[in-house]
Amino acid sequence: MPQFSDDLFLGPAQTYMGLDLSQTEGIYTGSVTSTTMTITALQSGEPLTLGQYVSGTGITAGSYITAFVSGSGGVGTYTLSASSSATGSITITSSGDAYLGDPAPMDLGVGPLGRVYVWDCVPQTLQAANIAASQTPVASGALTLTAGTSAKSVVRPDGTSVIQLNTPRALQVVTGTATGSALAGVATTGTGGQISFTSNSSVFTGQYVTVSGTAGGTGSITGYSNPTTYILSAVTATSATLTTTAGGAVVTTAGTITGLTFTLGAAPRAVTISGYDYYGQAMTETITSSSSVSTGVNGKKAFYQISGATIAGAPGTTITIGTTDILGLPVRCFDAGYIVKVGWNNTLAQDAGTFVVADMTNPATSTTGDVRGTYVPSSATNGIKRLVMTIALPGIAVGPNATRLGALGVTQA
Numbered sequence: 001m002p003q004f005s006d007d008l009f010l011g012p013a014q015t016y017m018g019l020d021l022s023q024t025e026g027i028y029t030g031s032v033t034s035t036t037m038t039i040t041a042l043q044s045g046e047p048l049t050l051g052q053y054v055s056g057t058g059i060t061a062g063s064y065i066t067a068f069v070s071g072s073g074g075v076g077t078y079t080l081s082a083s084s085s086a087t088g089s090i091t092i093t094s095s096g097d098a099y100l101g102d103p104a105p106m107d108l109g110v111g112p113l114g115r116v117y118v119w120d121c122v123p124q125t126l127q128a129a130n131i132a133a134s135q136t137p138v139a140s141g142a143l144t145l146t147a148g149t150s151a152k153s154v155v156r157p158d159g160t161s162v163i164q165l166n167t168p169r170a171l172q173v174v175t176g177t178a179t180g181s182a183l184a185g186v187a188t189t190g191t192g193g194q195i196s197f198t199s200n201s202s203v204f205t206g207q208y209v210t211v212s213g214t215a216g217g218t219g220s221i222t223g224y225s226n227p228t229t230y231i232l233s234a235v236t237a238t239s240a241t242l243t244t245t246a247g248g249a250v251v252t253t254a255g256t257i258t259g260l261t262f263t264l265g266a267a268p269r270a271v272t273i274s275g276y277d278y279y280g281q282a283m284t285e286t287i288t289s290s291s292s293v294s295t296g297v298n299g300k301k302a303f304y305q306i307s308g309a310t311i312a313g314a315p316g317t318t319i320t321i322g323t324t325d326i327l328g329l330p331v332r333c334f335d336a337g338y339i340v341k342v343g344w345n346n347t348l349a350q351d352a353g354t355f356v357v358a359d360m361t362n363p364a365t366s367t368t369g370d371v372r373g374t375y376v377p378s379s380a381t382n383g384i385k386r387l388v389m390t391i392a393l394p395g396i397a398v399g400p401n402a403t404r405l406g407a408l409g410v411t412q413a
Helices: 404-408
Strands: 015-017 021-045 053-055 065-068 076-099 104-106 116-121 132-135 151-155 161-175 194-196 208-216 228-233 239-244 258-264 270-276 282-288 296-298 303-311 319-328 339-344 354-356 374-376 387-392
Touching (some): 161 270, 161 282, 270 319, 282 296, 303 319
Antiparallel strands (some): 015 104, 021 076, 053 076, 132 319, 161 296, 161 319, 194 239, 208 228, 208 258, 228 239, 270 282, 270 303, 339 387, 354 374
16 A cells, blocks of 8 residues: 655645745844944844845935945944935834744745655556456446455445555556457458458447458459558448448458458447545546457556446457556656656666656546556566655645645546
8 A cells, every 4th residue: 555645735834944034123223324334232123134124313215234244133334225324323123024044934935845755555466357357348338347356345435335456556448359350251342341251240330350461352452551450330240341440431342352361359449437546536537448359458547446437339349447557656746857766676776667747737637647647667566566766745745835736636537
């Protein structure tokens, strides 16, 4: 389980620095001749500092301290910005910005320098079907979720049943093997992409077919190059029409075809997954399944809990949903420069994994990336290897000026 820091978003808590200015006032006894001010005693308030305005009987309005001469904030002489003549001993008042002490309390400023977040987790081995076991949807609708290895069925405080992962991570939608691996006896039967084939009851409209090989025979497909993928439309058990993957028309010459293999694929379908991130924010992601059989498509968002999944149409093959090795960062990281160190598998050297910055698209959508960023270690997770990532936090993520967006990213969609 990730060890999420307890010092994110500290809000208005006071911090201690020596790098800022504050409004100060002071009352002194002294005199002014030309541009030289002589202070003989401090009555009350703060010491003098460069740039402070001074006022008193005979002092030119708007005069301020431009240099220390023999004084350094108290008794001594100072240079003023304007010439004055204040004869005899007078009361002098100072006001304006003064540097804070070192250290000194401040409510505004850069925040606590040097603060880092140590992300420490041991991710379980990825599982291809531990969210949704193999099933063959025949229409649009909900997929059946089943908690498998490294996943738990739990009920949230609001009563929602979810599948919970050990570490926030992206999900994967995997297509199964097509019922019929290839079309047999294919011939072109018209000029608009029409084909015929040996009876095959498992072929369906929307299915992808990849044609490969060197074309021969009397039939032809205009624009064919080895290989080319088409979509089957107007499907029957013995015939179909080829269209491009963009849905465009295909021109053919009727006749026999030799030398080509028509390998069946799947119909890519939008799978929308709903759930929550580690902080309990509701989130959704739409992942379009592959047109190739036995192929997985990775999502980009790190889920901690999954509450549901729906598919938009029948893919013509089985579908499973499982986890990936794309791990979700616990804090927003929008630049690789903020990653101080990545330790993996008890190795001293920096891990050469893959980092993806936080997606700052606002508002987020079901197709944008992870709002905090992700990391894929250099080798597969196995429930034993430990990931220890040290992330430097900017002022917008921690300290007096922190915001929820700065620490945790834009609101999930």
